[in-house]
Amino acid sequence: MKIKGTGSVLPKKIVTNDMLSEFLDTSDQWIASRTGVRSRKVISDEKLEDMAVEAALLALEDAGMNAGNLDLIICSNVVNEYITPQLSCIIQGGIGASCPCMDINCACAGFLYALDIADSYNKAGKARNVLIVCAEEPTRMTDWTDRRTCVLFGDGAAAVVLGEGEGIKGISLSAASATDKLWQYRVLQPTPYITKEEHDVPLQMKGQDVFKFAVKAAGKDISKTLSDVGVRPDDVDWYLVHQANIRIIEAIQDYLEQPESKFPVNIYDHGNSSSSSCPILLDENRRKGLLREGDIVVLSAFGAGFVSGAAVIEM
Numbered sequence: 445m446k447i448k449g450t451g452s453v454l455p456k457k458i459v460t461n462d463m464l465s466e467f468l469d470t471s472d473q474w475i476a477s478r479t480g481v482r483s484r485k486v487i488s489d490e491k492l493e494d495m496a497v498e499a500a501l502l503a504l505e506d507a508g509m510n511a512g513n514l515d516l517i518i519c520s521n522v523v524n525e526y527i528t529p530q531l532s533c534i535i536q537g538g539i540g541a542s543c544p545c546m547d548i549n550c551a552c553a554g555f556l557y558a559l560d561i562a563d564s565y566n567k568a569g570k571a572r573n574v575l576i577v578c579a580e581e582p583t584r585m586t587d588w589t590d591r592r593t594c595v596l597f598g599d600g601a602a603a604v605v606l607g608e609g610e611g612i613k614g615i616s617l618s619a620a621s622a623t624d625k626l627w628q629y630r631v632l633q634p635t636p637y638i639t640k641e642e643h644d645v646p647l648q649m650k651g652q653d654v655f656k657f658a659v660k661a662a663g664k665d666i667s668k669t670l671s672d673v674g675v676r677p678d679d680v681d682w683y684l685v686h687q688a689n690i691r692i693i694e695a696i697q698d699y700l701e702q703p704e705s706k707f708p709v710n711i712y713d714h715g716n717s718s719s720s721s722c723p724i725l726l727d728e729n730r731r732k733g734l735l736r737e738g739d740i741v742v743l744s745a746f747g748a749g750f751v752s753g754a755a756v757i758e759m
């Protein structure tokens with residue numbers, strides 16, 4: 445499969461580190477030096493599903509296709525206001541498609557998992573054109589009095605249309621259960637049979653453990669995928685890595701012995717937008733003209749679970 449079109453939509457509200465310092469014991473200096481983030485786009489009056497539909501329509505337009513051409517829609521999402529129906533069905537209706545659709549929750553690695561599902565459907569002869577939409581609002585998961593987590597995230601939606609061609613060279617995925625490192629707990633409806641006391645718990649994170657996992661997993665996934673497809677790190681034009689922390693991205697550069705110039709970043713004014721992060725970066729750099737037809741691109745993402753994955757694609 446090959447990337448035929450991309451689109452992304454970000455919330456209007458820009459929240460700077462100085463704005464956070466007004467109600468949190470933090471500073472621009474601390475956040476920027478530890479994470480790279482200076483500002484992030486945060487959902488205020490927008491609805492995530494509207495942003496997802498808009499991103500999907502932009503990607504279809506970019507691909508020169510319409511919703512009727514699609515054989516499958518995959519939506520990567522950790523949380524949104526609906527528990528059911530799934531976001532992919534809302535997107536299907538919003539763009540006027542009629543193909544099967546599914547949601548996946550693979551945290552920040554969702555785009556890589558969706559790419560693998562799309563590629564597998566295609567190889568099985570079940571789908572020629574697939575729409576992937578990553579739509580995330582992690583700012584609705586954190587406790588905004590917790591300076592350790594809420595400063596890290598931003599929201600956004602991004603879509604990619606895949607069609608015929610030899611673009612996807614290889615993908616590898618991994619998972620290692622570590623459920624106490626990055627998690628959120630949600631209380632379901634009470635029933636007459638639930639006797640224990642239950643409480644919602646906003647996003648909890650053991651930051652240093654997550655940091656170490658991310659560097660190790662990304663290095664391993666990227667090296668494995670490159671070796672599987674017989675491409676050397678030096679032959680890669682661009683590395684599009686999940687935008688979680690600039691120091692994680694620098695550590696991956698060091699591990700692969702690759703120059704900073706091959707790693708486009710947008711963490712500075714986006715923050716970590718979970719699974720939307722990689723496809724937003726992809727869309728922005730395609731539209732800027734940085735990623736060109738024939739370029740070899742590595743995508744890599746990692747997140748809660750832990751789960752991670754990498755892909756080698758030719759644009």
Ligand code: COA
Nearest residue numbers: 470471474478552591592595651652654655688689746747
């Ligand atoms: N502003 C000011 N101080 C802060 C702060 C903030 N926003 N957040 C934490 N601190 C404080 C801590 O309370 C701690 O203070 P103490 O020493 O008095 O207890 C101190 O800064 C150091 O905290 P620590 O957690 O050790 O910092 P760190 O260097 O590990 O950086 C992260 C914290 C979260 C930035 C870093 O661990 C990280 O990026 N981890 C990966 C997170 C991630 O990517 N998650 C998503 C994965 S998809």
